[in-house]
Amino acid sequence: MLSRVAERIYWMGRYMERSENMARLVNVNSHLLMDLPKGIRVGWGSLIHISGTGKYFNRGDTDQADERTVVRFMLSDRDNPSSLLNTLSWARENARITREIIPMEGWELINNLYLEVKDNLSKSVARRERNRTLHTVITSIQQFTGLLAGCMSHNSAYDFIRIGRNLERADMTTRIVDAGSANLLPHLLGEEDVLEPYDNILWMSVLRSLSAYQMYRQHVQDRVNAEDVVTFLLQDALFPRAVSHSLGELESFLKKLPNSDEALRAVTGVRRRVRTANIPELLQNGLQEYIDHLQLEIADVHRQIAGTWFLPVTPLVESE
């Protein structure tokens, strides 16, 4: 397969995953809000922290930003490279370029999803409509994943999509863990004892943002608590959105590709660091630094992949 196509299709996988994650994040925060009593303010700004898009937010202090502003920024702001509209648009452009590689229905699905979301997004600031749009996004992307699994040859192109998806997924889960442990909690005003009863709800919402709540309950019998949640999301080998699992998937797809030594070395390194982490200790001290480091290593995995298989330079070609 062509190097240029490998690159485009990898990014299509990443952007589709990112779109789903964006939709989940906004959705979960909207639900969380309804479960908390009046007077406890949920930090909408934390969504901006999680997605790492603070530098594109130009409407003042992210911590003070209200729901409408943040939701609009996350969903439809053209200046925010990770807004849902932009990530879907990039997924669509990459799918358009690789249209001859993925099944025809796959392209139609992405194309339709983008057009539908674009038409409905301005209405989606209101909670009711928002819920429906985000639900459409999540189910359509799941449908896309299923369509490829069922209708596309499991060839290198398919591997590159899954590599993109799992790398993006691992990255997003580290961000959510980071936000859950560092950003989300302090945004609730009030003292420890006010907070205490809602601690549970908050960690549940972290799990829900990754559709992990049910699987977590099956796996961990104890009540929802920080240590178990963080351990589950980072180290569980079986849950698809746990960092360790995503990296394991990544490793198995990379092994199928030619010349994969460098990329494999990078990914096994991160995976070892995730599996051997002492979570209770990190929760006491240094979780944030640890996660920052993980994210840098994940970025390095991307660099190795790009260096091995993509075109050395991709000049943007304009026609006459």
Add this chain to the structure above:
Amino acid sequence: MQIDWREYACGDFYDELISSPGNPRKAARHLANYLASLNSDELQERKLSAELAIKTMGITFTVYSDAGNIDRDWPFDIIPRVISQKEWEKTERGLIQRLTALNCFIDDIYNDRKIIKDGVFPEELLADSKNFRSECVGMKPALGVWAHVCGTDLIRDHKGQFFVLEDNLRVPSGVSYMLENRKVTKRVLPELFENHAILPVTEYPNQLFDTLAAISPRPLDFPEVVVLTPGIYNSAYFEHSYLAQQMGVELVEGCDLVVEDDTVYMRTINGLARVDVIYRRIDDLFLDPEMFNPDSVLGVPGLMRAWLKGNVALANAPGAGVADDKLVYTYVPKMIKYYLDEDPILPNVPSYLCNDKKDRDYVLANLDKLVVKPANESGGYGMLMGPQASKKEREAFAQKIKANPRNYMAQPLMALSTSPVVTSRNAEPRHIDLRPFILQGREHHVTPGGLTRVAMTKGSYVVNSSQGGGSKDTWVVVEGDK
């Protein structure tokens, strides 16, 4: 309001579906009756679902001037244009005859030049032809074929006679829209396929692949064939991608290819892989910055060297455009006689060459009755529609002709045939043309029908999609009940 064919105004033109008010042509009878049976809501509902299908399928084209807006949905009318199979058979033979002669001509021009020596074709026409490539002199491509893919534009006059308007031998486009139009019709009017025996169009990608595979320089069962596109900003990108997908081959851009030791390779995740045949959708002058336009970033340095050495096949061959010239066009009937010793089956539109003094004087005196075209443009750019132009525009154009007579030819304004389109109220006639696609490799293939382009504005003759034209599905129908 329902469609009532008795109220359909055919006018002085040949209508493809309705021979006179109330009387559908034999091959179109089922279709016309079916359409008349739909009420207004049903008709509009089908029109809307076609628009939706086109949006969903992402059938788009790009207009060069639309900066920032990458693509537009493909304008489509749901009423198919119908041609009877009997009539089509003759047309098909005419198209094959024509392309065969054109390929003999191109091969002759770049090698022995017998047609010039025998005084049938004037050498001076070649001397300043924009599409003659001296770099190709002496080249002998596989099978003696230079133009493997040809899109020939046909029109019908008021009597229903087909005429050839022009032959597109460089990078003719539109075939994907022909294929997609059929898919859209199947989605929105599935009932119609029960009562009609309509020749399928789906074989085209396979035939194209066979045509390309036949010219591979290496005798392999599965030669590496690729489609070379200028990229996503090209107006026909949709088609490039579509054809690559349908043939199951790689769609490459210039940056994917590299020439080493006069051999072409593509950069893959496994390293370099040899390429045998390139179906290139880039104009000659952008193919190879070493030989042609040095600023081209679309092409591949060294590509021409590899082709001249016979290490890679290019379709269409560089230089094939020499026959895609509106002045050379006027000699095609003579070529057919000269090379094949046959009478042309499909006539040319009568033409006046501006470099001929007598013809030029006639053209300048009759600009208000003629269509004047530049010899080497396509897409309807740079032409004068005499009868519709203002006096000032005609005068300005006369100056252009005098300044560079070789560059212009003129034809009478042909009364293009019409076909009904769905309007917001009922059905009205609109002018159309037809672009069938002809392949030549080891054997010939002609698409059954082709791409019917429609001037969507009432009375207009301009069918180019870049200038507001639309299209229709085209049926070649086996007469008699299915």
